[in-house]
Amino acid sequence: MRNLTDIYVRLSDEDRDKRCAADESESIQNQKSMLINYCIEQGWQINNIYCDEDYSGADRERPAFNQMLKDCEEGKVDIVLCKTQSRFSRDMEIVEKYIHGKFLEWNVRFVSIVDHADTSVAGNKKARQINGLINEWYLEDLSDNIRRTxxxxxxxxxxxxxxxxxxxxxxxxxxxxxxxxPPAAEVVKSIFEMYKQGMGYMRIAKTLNEQQIPPPAVYKEMQGLNYRNPNAENASSRQWRDSSIYYILRQEVYTGAVVQGKSKNLSYKNKKRVKLPKSEWIVVPDMHEPIIDKDLWNAVQNLLKSRQGNDKQFKTESNEINPLRGIVNCSECGSGMWRMSYQSGKNRYKYYRCRTVKNSEGICENINSIRQIDLEDLILKELHKLSDTYFDETQISLQTKQNNRLLAIEEERKQLEKKIAKVQNNSVQLYKDKLNGLINDEQFKLLNDNFNKEISQCNERLELIRKEIENLTSEKQTDLSREAILAKYKNTEKLTFELVHELIEGVHVGKLDPETYEREIEIHWKF
Known part of the structure; x- marks a missing residue:
């Protein structure tokens, strides 16, 4: 046996607080040293050493841990070695899934030194499960203690x-x-002052961009903070945006209050965060020097309240929800396109414009807007074209052929299975004839080889049929789903929010060609 071994070490935040000069047993270096020496003593060959530092034992997104699991699945290792089972995971579900499940399937042995866990030892499973429960209880208690603290x-x-x-x-x-x-505080003050003077979110953002003032995320990076904006590759994220102004104007922290507890994790296992109602926020006033005085704060909050409900981005004058809300994006810079409107006589016209272009100049080349009515007409036209193509006679004929083919190969599968059963019965009878002396060994071998060959050929054909049935069934299910959706909206003459968000993933609008006055528009359907 190869005995190729992956060593896994982990140090989590909960262990970090325990470390001191007199207790270094949980340190990464000591874990590695202990496990390497153990491999040498056992004569095991080390394939790789994987290390996750500052990761909890319940975290399922540990990069080194997942790479190690990939090694196991690909058959690159025979043994996974840890100091304790808790280094592998404190999550009982993960212990059961991998140590008692997948590792057996992948023929991988799990060993932990201190608590003597070893999947090759008969009767060791109960001890491992008890360890897993204790580790999970510890993690749950620790999570509760941290929350309370x-x-x-x-x-x-x-x-x-x-x-x-x-x-x-x-x-x-x-x-x-x-x-x-001081520098950032002055910007915050100017934002509040500009809004008080009647400037809107976009105009304030554009003013700050023209003054080349870095937005908050970029400013933090410039200050040398270990901060990374996940959208940094997007050019518009390096500029002030209306959403940043919207957020800052509502932050009570600028009055001297500390505001926390706006969201929480669902549980210590599930890291998804859920927003809490404002009544559950923890607000402690007068904890630091305010940037915005009470008069300015109150004036701005009153203005914000008076302007609520006037957001034309989301609703029309008749309170009809904008059907394209949230799905129109710029193909050039990747930013969302902002719905604007203007009044001409008695009519109000709506159009979409790249958000980056609106907030700052020279960043995106998609400078021309597109009318919402033109965009809606294009989407309806493409939807009708899809419906006409799907329900035409050629397409229906193709679907009929696929259904007939599915019925034919289903019948062939049944006949093959019957044939295999018959040949197997004949093979059993042949063996009985040999025992009864009706045929000699040479005759038995010749006939039995023919039976085995026939069964093998039938099984090979069966495997091909099963794959074809699987593919045709999958295509049929997709077609039925597509048919139901297209039939539902086949004759529609007006886009609705429900229709658009059931059918469309996104609409990407390219820049206008100055010579042809045409632009590329891509519709990404959900089917």
Whole structure:
């Protein structure tokens, strides 16, 4: 046996607090040293050493852990070695899935030194399951303790996040407190002043971009903070946007309050965050120097309230929801396109314009707008074209042929299965004839080889038929789903929000050709 071994070590945040000069047993270096020496003693060959630092034992997205599992699935290793089972995972579901499930399927042995877990030892499974339960209970208790501790700190007004809000810095003497960051604070003040003077979100964003003031995410990077904007590749994310202005104008932190607890994880296992109602937020006033005084704050909040309900991006004058909301994007820069409108006489005309172009100049070349009515007409036209193509006689004939083919090969499969059963019965009878002396060994071997060959040929054909049936069935299900959707909207003459969001993933609008006055528009259907 090869005994190729993957060593896995992990150090989590919950263990980090336990470390001290007298107790380094949980350190990465000591884990590696212990496991390497164990491999040498056992005569095992090390394939790779995988390390996840600052990852919880319940985290299923550990990069090194998942790479190690990939090695196991691809048959590159025979053994996974850890210091303890908890280093592998504290999640009982993961322990059951891999150590007691997939590893057996992949022929991989799991060994942990300290708690003597070894899947090659008979009777060791119950001990591993008990270890798994204890580890999961520990993790659950730890999660509850951390939640209670954090809530206690938040109720005292201690800030519990790694980065201060834009306009502030973390106090170097107390990381739970803020001090004003003068350059950014001046920008925050100017945003509130501009809004008070009647400027809208977009106009404020455009003004800041023209002044070449970096937006919050970029500013944090320039300050040397270990901060990464996940949308940094998008040019528009390096500019001020109306959404940033919208957010800043509503942040009570600028009045001196610490506001936390706006969302929470579903559980210690599920990291999905859910928003909490404002009544459950933790707000502690007068915890740091305000950037915005009470008069300016109240004036801006009153303006925001007075302008609520006037957002033409989402609803028309008749309160009809915009059918294209959230799906129109710019093909050039990848940013969303913003719906605008203008009044001409008694009519109001709506159009879409690239959000990046609206906020700043020179970043995106898609500078020409497109009328919403033209975009809706194009989508309807393409929808009718799809319906006409799908329901024409040629397409229906093709579907009929596919259905007939499916029936034919289903029948062939049944006949082959009957034939195999018959040949197997004949083979059994042949063996009985040999035992009864009706045929000699040479005759038995010749006839039995023919039976086996016939069964093998039938099985090969059966496998091909099963694959073809699987493909045709899948195509038929897709066709039925597509048919139901297209039939539902076949004769529609007007786009609705329900129709668009059931059928369309997104609409991507390219720039206008200055010579032909045409532009490429891609519709990404959901089927």
């Amino acid at each position: 954090l809530k206690h700190k938040k109720l005292k007004g201690e800030y519990c996040c790694p980065y201060a809000p834009y306009g502030y810095k973390l106090n170097p003497d107390d990381k739970h407190k803020f001090i004003i960051d």
